[in-house]
Amino acid sequence: MTTDAAAEPIRLDFIREWIATDVANGKHGGEVVTRFPPEPNGYLHIGHAKSICLNFGIAQEFGPKARCHLRFDDTNPTKEETEYVDSIMEDVKWLGFEWGSHLHFASDHFPKLYAFAEQLIEKGLAFVCDLTPEEMRTFRGTLTDPGKPSPGRDRSAEENLDLFRRMKAGEFADGTRTLRAKIDMGHANLNMRDPVFYRILRAHHHRTGDAWCVYPMYDFAHPLSDAIEGVTHSICTLEFEDHRPLYEWLIENVDGLPSHPVQREFARLNLTSTVMSKRKLLRLVKEGYVSGWDDPRMPTLSGIRRRGYPAASMRQFSKSIGVTKFNAMTDFHVLENAVREELNKTSLRRIAVLRPLKLVLTNYPEDQVEFVEVPNNPEAPETGTRQVPLSRELFIERDDFAEEPPKGWRRFTAGAEVRLTNAFCVSLTEIIKNEAGEVVELRATYDDATRHGAQPVGRPKVKAAVHWVSAAHAVSAPVRLYDHLFALEHPDAAEGEFTDHLNPTSLEMLTETKLEPALADALPGQQFQFIRLGYFIADSRESIKGLPVFNRTVNLR
Known part of the structure; x- marks a missing residue:
């Protein structure tokens, strides 16, 4: 199995071994359909790159009967925006992948998902619940104590169907009723204790507008969207391992699904000296600790792209760290080494004196x-x-x-x-x-x-060499020196607020630089090795021809 005749054989990890076995056994008719399913509620970060490279990479590796979908799981209109959709598509393309005609949104499936919910009600497998969120948490139980059934759990299918349709029609206030699965309130897995499938939410959706006032929960929409789209292999990160039984329950109990996908999980990417929680990244932006989502210190794909990390280095990095089920911490230097290796081959050399004498x-x-x-x-x-x-x-x-x-x-x-x-x-x-x-x-x-x-x-042989520029011919340009955004290797594990551990020297702006004349003509996004100093890029947002602004991508070794 190779990507082309000249490529080296693909190294099989446990995910690829699983898929290769299915293909060899003729499962799914030999088809391999994966998907990358982001929620459009934020910008993608380096951790997502691993999943993108895995899902789209598998589609490339397994030949003409394989493909990868890009699907937006847009089931929470209060947090989702078209801005995020656009940025995610740009990031996937930057990494070198295409989805062709297979661009999907969970919102495309809202009518079918609603029909599946009614089907479960009719089969006695779902009911309308009147508990408040606080009451529901109390009734749920704990890891050691079973939960208690909702008072509405034994309603008839006819009554539940009527209530659910009235929920959809907008008769009830937000948060007053939910549609829940009827599974097992004593189940050892809390995700199986009658999870919520639908809630009432009057919010404008970025694609469906105000057409709906009930929205499916992620755990309901995700597996059924996979099935609707013909996905065969649903590859998730380990935090979804406890959700797999519910995924399988839905695939087993909903009739008329075009495919029956199977879910497997792998370890997400964890990097030192950074945070990748969407909530924390949003705080960094909203509270002004960084200049925006594409600040070159951010671990977002738009940030590292602006900083000058090549897409090829991200693909190589994702390949080098492998796919396992062990949640390990990867040193940021591993990523930086992949960036250096790529830039060493592709970057033009130029001479720059940053602190002139x-x-x-x-x-x-x-x-x-x-x-x-x-x-x-x-x-x-x-x-x-x-x-x-x-x-x-x-x-x-x-x-x-x-x-x-x-x-x-x-x-x-x-x-x-x-x-x-x-x-x-x-x-x-x-x-x-x-x-x-x-x-x-x-x-x-x-x-x-x-x-x-x-x-x-x-x-005696002179061993030392220093770089220089001619004073009469030198040009000046602002140069930003970036370092890690956090002063600690593990900011997530440190005491106090994570913002307490920001690196005060993560950005240094130099304005009295002296550069060789050729750098005056640097184009936005053009990359260079400044001799003896590191790799730099002409800022894609602020540079114009004749007036570049340079960002340091990474130091030399």
């Missing part, structure tokens, strides 16, 4: 300008080379100079010789300070005999 070559002619040929990406020779100007006055990184160097220091300091990348070696001769005693300029002499990496006979 002037360097004057006193023996270089004042009016001379030469051009140094520099590769655009040594990993991709087909990207060619460019010409970078060099002159008497340069800028280097302030961090590349130490007046009192620590042990092992190999960069600029008194008496040391350093190579300027792609140019020649220089020796520091003078340190210029202002009245406050701050270093404002370095002076040095260059050795013409060391051009192009030449090493004069009898002289």
Whole structure:
């Protein structure tokens, strides 16, 4: 089983083994139909990427009789918006997947779902309940004590059907009645203790408007939507494992379903130094801790896309962490390494000095300008080379100079010789300070005999190299340095409010940068490796041609 003739064989995890066995046995007629079923009540995050890559990836791997649907489980109109629908579709496409004609909404199925509910009433398997939410919680029981039946549980099917239709007609106030399954109030699994299937809710739906005042619960709509759409393999995260018996109960007890899907669960993605609860992410946005859902510090797919994480790196990351039933914590560095590996192959190299310190070559002619040929990406020779100007006055990184160097220091300091990348070696001769005693300029002499990496006979090899830009030709642009949004590896487990553990240095804005001239023409979304500094992207929202704003995607190793 491969994605194409040249691809490496797919490594079978327990989910793929389950599906491969079904295909080999001819189950579902050899069809494989998966689905990615987000609720449109927020922006997708990195954890969703794992599920997207799994469900859509399986559809790609299992050949022409396989497909993956994109379905929005839009059963709660109070929290769902078209904005979220649009962003989710954009995220799935960004990751490299297409659903073709198989775009579905649970709201498309509302008439059928309602008819299925009436069917269950007629079969004596559902009833209208008059308990308030508080009373229902009391009647439900605990993990050790069985629940008590609702007073309305023994109504006749005719009476329940009448009440349910009156609920739909809008005769009753919100929250006064629900439709519940009639299963077992003593069941060890609390999800099977007569769960709610429908509630009265007068709210404007983003697709059906005000046509409905009763809405199905997720646990009712989800399995039946799978069946209506012909899904064969319903792949969920582990928090739905306890909901599987109800999923199976509905598939078994509703007549006339086009398919009988089977649910299996896998461990969700957990990452250090972040939170992925929709509720917490919403708080970060609403309370102004971040600039929006696509803030590059956010774990949302729109945020990491703006930060410059390539879609290919997300697919590779999802593949590398595997699919298991064990809820483990993945170190954020694993994700960052996948990003680096991809960007190392694809990013153009450019020279940037983020915290500039002037360097004057006193023996270089004042009016001379030469051009140094520099590769655009040594990993991709087909990207060619460019010409970078060099002159008497340069800028280097302030961090590349130490007046009192620590042990092992190999960069600029008194008496040391350093190579300027792609140019020649220089020796520091003078340190210029202002009245406050701050270093404002370095002076040095260059050795013409060391051009192009030449090493004069009898002289020690210069091991250190620093990058530079010509002062006369440098351009400036804002550069944002991003770090983890949280100062702790496990903010969810820490005491107090999770917002107490935000990293105060998660964003640093640099405005006095000095960049090589070619960076002035960076296009929005274009990615670069700034030599010796890391990987950066021209911000997709705020950059325009000639006036880029750069975001740091990730450091070098």
